[in-house]
Amino acid sequence: MPHYVALGKGRCVSIKNLTCERTIHHFMSAKFLLWFGLLFLVSLTVIAQDEATVMHSIDSVHKMAADTNRVRALLSLGRKWAAYFDNKKTDNICWQEAIALSQQLRYNRGLADAYNEIGTDKRNRSQYILAADYHEKAMKYAEETHDDHLIASSLNSIGVDYRRLDNLEKAFDFHYRALQVAEKINDTRNICVATNSIGNIELTDGKNEDAIAQFNRSLHLEEAANNPLGIAINLGNLGYAYQALKKTDLAIDYFKRSLAVNQGMKNNIGIAICYNALGSAYQDKKDYATAMDYLQKALTVNDHVDDKIHIAESYLSIGKLLAKQGKHEEALTNMQQSVDISRQWGFKAMLIDAYQALAGEYKSSRDFEKSLEAMNHSLTYKDSLIADKSATALAQMHTIYAVDRKDSQIKSLEHDKQVSELKRKRNVIVVFSLVIFTIALIVGGFFYIRHRNLKVNRRTLQLELRSLRAQMNPHFIFNSLSSIHRYIWSNNQEEASDYLTKFSRLMRMILDNTQHTFISLNKELESLQLYLDLESLRCNNAFEYHINVADQLNGEEVLIPPMIIQPYVENAIWHGLVHRPEKGRLDIDIKVENRLMTCKVTDNGIGRKLAMEIKERKGKTHHSMGMKVTMGRIELIRKMNNSKDANVKINDLADNQGNPTGTEVVVVLPVEFIF
Structure with missing residues (x-):
């Protein structure tokens, strides 16, 4: 042989x-x-x-202006070349430059994004303490931006860091805070991350029912967003939760659904995880043949996965299953394969489990010497792993100290720079202040003399305005007395008495109002309404009138010259409305914008052209004193306010055929306010 x-x-x-x-x-x-x-x-x-x-690429970015666009370009470049810096085992200089520039610009968004990128990179290298420190810095700057999406994302990142550090209480707190922020703004992506993470924490803590509720919620959101990876992860998590509840058939159903989604994505890692999970579930059902079939499939798929730890895990799972079936030689062979691969790639945690399994198997075979040797190996690697973790934690703490010290130095230098800049600005301000003070004295003297001259001119104009206003009073009284005279001769004594009562009230208001340069809009409208009532009675209700004041306008606060609207109303009545065969209509619309009052007096009378023809036929040569005096008052108001806005426009209204339909007078005046 x-x-x-x-x-x-x-x-x-x-x-x-x-x-x-x-x-x-x-x-x-x-x-x-x-x-x-x-x-x-x-x-x-x-x-x-x-x-x-x-x-x-970095030199190209350096040619850009030192602003937020350069920060964003550095962040993008850092993501593009992240693998290059990882392979060199050096810090990503693009992200470091982004931090330095963002600090200089006080660009909190750039700082938050850069620290988040570095934190995630550290977590991918299993430097979880450093990752948490960077992500917490990112969260601090994210809160300064008031961007809830960025805050929720940063909180979730910190939660994942603490999950990797097995600090479940802190992890739950950060994921829960992320969930609250994400729900407030309906941020589906961060809601899914937070709920799935909370579910995993509750699953680890043995709260399987609560975990199932979280996974189901996350699954529904991922299905709504049509995110196959999220769907596959949540289906698998539900399988683990039901397996922990001893509902093995239900767990198998969820594992198979997750497997189908992973196969659709051609996600080898997900497929291998599902095969291993199905192998474990069928092992719980003591269906060892099916369990072995799935574990062998997992081993085959793991050959196509870059991370060799999955191959070592598959061999160990197969070895444990064979041991349960009493196939000790084959079990030892597969366990040894797991050990060989783990030693080759330095998977210390896997070596601890594999040597423990070998120790158990040798013990069951009554080979106590090899069992003891295997257990010693397991303990050695356990001690080594603990020492590595301690050394790694210490190194990360030193790094955090160095980074914080560097940040403090940068801030100190920035502070010194700002102090120097402030001193320079102070000196410049002192010089400019002296120059400005000298110029102000010169300009102030000029304007004082000019103001004194303007004040004298204003007093002169006010005297002229009062003179014109005094001319308005006898003019209006003469017209009103003429109206009373005609009314008494053509109507009964009772109506004449009512007319005289209203006229006396109007005279009292006019005498009172004309004592002032300005009166409130409400007082002007009150006297105008009384005047319109008298004219309506005088004309046997030949017209109706409507006074419309803008809703937002407070008539008590707006001040205008007295009797400034009445002449245009009188003109509309006596030259337009009284000649209509039908009942006429008079509209007065008032609004105030940007300290200018616009008053529109609109009538549906016969129009200016026909009124002039009637006047010529009657041989009247009288010119309206009220209109002439009012135009003079408006001209003086324009001069007093040094404004071109005060004006009067008269528009002839016509229908589509060109027939006259009335007249519109638009009066624009600057106004004063009480407050």
Whole structure:
């Protein structure tokens, strides 16, 4: 019988062929060294090319202006070349520059984004303490931006860091805060992350029913968003929760649904996880054949996954299943495969589990010496892992201290720079203040003299305005007395008495109002309404009138010259409305905008052209004194306010055929306010 020795996975040769094998091996070794040298040179060339490309990209960004656009460009460049910096095991200089520039610009959004990028990069390198520190810095700056999406994302990132550190209480707190912020703004992505993470924490804590509720909520949101990866993760998590509740058939159903989604995405890691989960579930049902089938499938898929820890995990799971079936030799072989792969790649946590499994298997085979040896190996790796974790934690704490110290130095330098800048600005301000003070004295003297001259001119104009206003009073009284005279001769005494009562009230108001340069709009409208009532009675209700004041206008606060509207109303009545065969209509619309009052007096009378013809036929040569005096008053108001806005426009209204339909007078005046 020939003797065989193992040369590797799936390969055995007889001793007779070893000499030939060794000869071939030496030849192949020389060839291998040649190829290795060539590959090494090629890799060096690729690295050099990558470095040149990175430096060229960074130089291009440096040509940009030192503003927020450069910060965003640096962040984008850092993400593009993240793998390059990871392979070099150096800090991403793009993100570091983004932080320095954002601090200089006080750009909180840039600081939050940069710290989030660095934190996630540290977490991907398993530096969870550093990751949490960077993400907490990001959250602080995110809160300064008041951007709830950024705040929720930062809180979720911190929660994941603390989950990796097995600090479930802190992890739950941060994910819950992220959920509250995300729900407030209906941020579906962060709601899904938070609910799924809270579910995982509750699953770890043994609160399986609560975990199922969280996973279901996250699943519904992911389905609504049509996110297959999120759907697959939540289906798998539901499977683990139901497996923990001993509802194995339901767990298998969810694992299979998750497997189908992962297969649709061709996600090998997800497929392998589902196969392993199904193997574990069928193992719980003691259906060892089906369990082995799924674990073998997981092993096959893991061959296509870059992370070799999954292959080691598959071999260990298969070994444990074979041990349960009493197939000790095969179990030992698979467990040893897991050990070999884990030792090759340095998976210390996996080595602890694999050696523990080997120790148990050797013990069941009553090979106590090998069992003890395996247990010693497990404890050695456990101690080494603890030491590594302590050293890593210490190194990360030193890094945090160094980063904080560097940030403090940057802030101190920035503060000194700001102090120097403030001193320089103070000196400039002092010089400018002296120059401005001198100019102010000169300009002030000029304006004082000018103001004194304007004051004298204003007093002169006010005297002229009072003179014109005094001319308005006898003019209006004369017209009103003429109306009373006609009314008494053509109507009964009772109506004449009522007319005289209203007229006396109107006279009292006019005498009172004309004592003042300005009166409130409400007082002007009250006297105008009384005047319109008298004219309506006088004309046997030949017209109706409507006074419309803008809703937002407070008539008590607005001050206007007295009797400024009445002449235009009188003109509309006596030259437009009284000649209509039908009942006429008079509209007075008032509004105030930007300290200017616009008053529109609109009638549906016969129009100016026909009124002039009637006037010419009657041989009247009288010109309206009220209109002439009012135009003079408006001209003086324009001069007093040094404004071109005060004016009067008269528009002839006509229908589509060009027939006159009335007249519109638009009076624009500057107004005063009580407050």
